[in-house]
Amino acid sequence: MIPSIEWTEENTVKMIDQTVLPFELKFLELNDYRDVAHSIKIMNIRGAPAIGVAAAMGMALATIEYKILPKKDFITSMEEAANLIQSTRPTASNLFWAVNRMLKIITSAPDDPPNISELVIEEAKIMAQEDINVNKNIGKNGAKLLADNDIVLTHCNAGSLATVQYGTALAPVRYAIEQGKRINVIADETRPRLQGARLTAYELHYDKIPVKVISDTSSGLLMRLGKINKVIVGTDRVTSDAVFNKIGTYLVALAAKDNSIPFYVAAPTSTLSLHETIKDVVIEQRDSSEVSHILGKLRIVPEGVECLNYAFDITPFKLVTGIITEDGVFTPQELLKKYK
Numbered sequence: 001m002i003p004s005i006e007w008t009e010e011n012t013v014k015m016i017d018q019t020v021l022p023f024e025l026k027f028l029e030l031n032d033y034r035d036v037a038h039s040i041k042i043m044n045i046r047g048a049p050a051i052g053v054a055a056a057m058g059m060a061l062a063t064i065e066y067k068i069l070p071k072k073d074f075i076t077s078m079e080e081a082a083n084l085i086q087s088t089r090p091t092a093s094n095l096f097w098a099v100n101r102m103l104k105i106i107t108s109a110p111d112d113p114p115n116i117s118e119l120v121i122e123e124a125k126i127m128a129q130e131d132i133n134v135n136k137n138i139g140k141n142g143a144k145l146l147a148d149n150d151i152v153l154t155h156c157n158a159g160s161l162a163t164v165q166y167g168t169a170l171a172p173v174r175y176a177i178e179q180g181k182r183i184n185v186i187a188d189e190t191r192p193r194l195q196g197a198r199l200t201a202y203e204l205h206y207d208k209i210p211v212k213v214i215s216d217t218s219s220g221l222l223m224r225l226g227k228i229n230k231v232i233v234g235t236d237r238v239t240s241d242a243v244f245n246k247i248g249t250y251l252v253a254l255a256a257k258d259n260s261i262p263f264y265v266a267a268p269t270s271t272l273s274l275h276e277t278i279k280d281v282v283i284e285q286r287d288s289s290e291v292s293h294i295l296g297k298l299r300i301v302p303e304g305v306e307c308l309n310y311a312f313d314i315t316p317f318k319l320v321t322g323i324i325t326e327d328g329v330f331t332p333q334e335l336l337k338k339y340k
Helices: 033-041 048-066 070-088 093-106 113-143 171-178 196-207 217-223 249-257 332-339
Strands: 005-007 014-015 025-031 151-154 184-190 211-214 230-233 242-246 262-267 314-316 322-325 328-330
Touching: 005 048, 005 113, 014 048, 014 211, 025 033, 033 048, 033 070, 048 070, 048 113, 070 093, 070 113, 093 113, 113 171, 113 262, 113 328, 151 217, 171 211, 184 196, 184 217, 196 211, 211 217, 217 249, 230 249, 249 262, 249 314, 314 332, 322 332, 328 332
Parallel strands: 151 184, 151 230, 184 211, 230 262, 262 322
Antiparallel strands: 005 014, 014 025, 242 314, 322 328
16 A cells, blocks of 8 residues: 655645545645644544654644744744644544654754754654554564464454554554465454445455455354454554454454454554553544444434444453564563563
């Protein structure tokens, strides 16, 4: 897949508009950090690693706008920009990690604002390349878990589109195929925004990787029928006791546990928030129209009926077989020992 987001030579942010996939491959080119924040909020770009890089690039755009100010005013304006960007999605760790990484440069650099702006722009570019490198290492480590002819279930989209490039949960699949293994993927449709059906299926089909789409309610049966060998999902935040990922992940993990199927989580270390526990995390609730309507167009729920729309759920560590990072594969207990 082509990169989901990149910094251009014209000092703009170019990203794939994921809200129109798979019907159209459309690019947005933004030169205002407010537009980047809006794109994160309405999910033109989504996926924890991708929105982390988008946040960093949004901060870089803000430095271009504010670099004409005196340094004190520059820092105040950049803190306001940071607050706006951080307000867009409350659950994903990468968003806050990226903004704080930029703020550290902005507030600690002894340079004047124009030079700080150059430093921040370069850091955003570095973070984009880091993401690709991290994903490829996740792929290398995770591919060891996959055998020839494995059928891998994934939920939501944690592939190339959810990162700058290459993916997290799909990285082991890509790497295993590059090694010559025959791997097939089953993608849950992932209601209500259908990221599995729209995005995972799109990028795998684009790259000629065998994929089938199922309804979210089918995965348990397919596990029982022996049609799924492994489960690999991504994550938006890992605390000291659980994994936070797209709504429906918990049910997949329960079914995998009941059928003795390994359940793996691909987690770049930028998603780790091991000083927190379940009770510290805010679960994002999105507009109920995402549930009442299909792709914002066709109403499927009667007028006047309330819809609940939690965007993420909580999978406790007891259901997780292993966590794949750029450093290796770890049980939850090993992960805590290594990183906490």
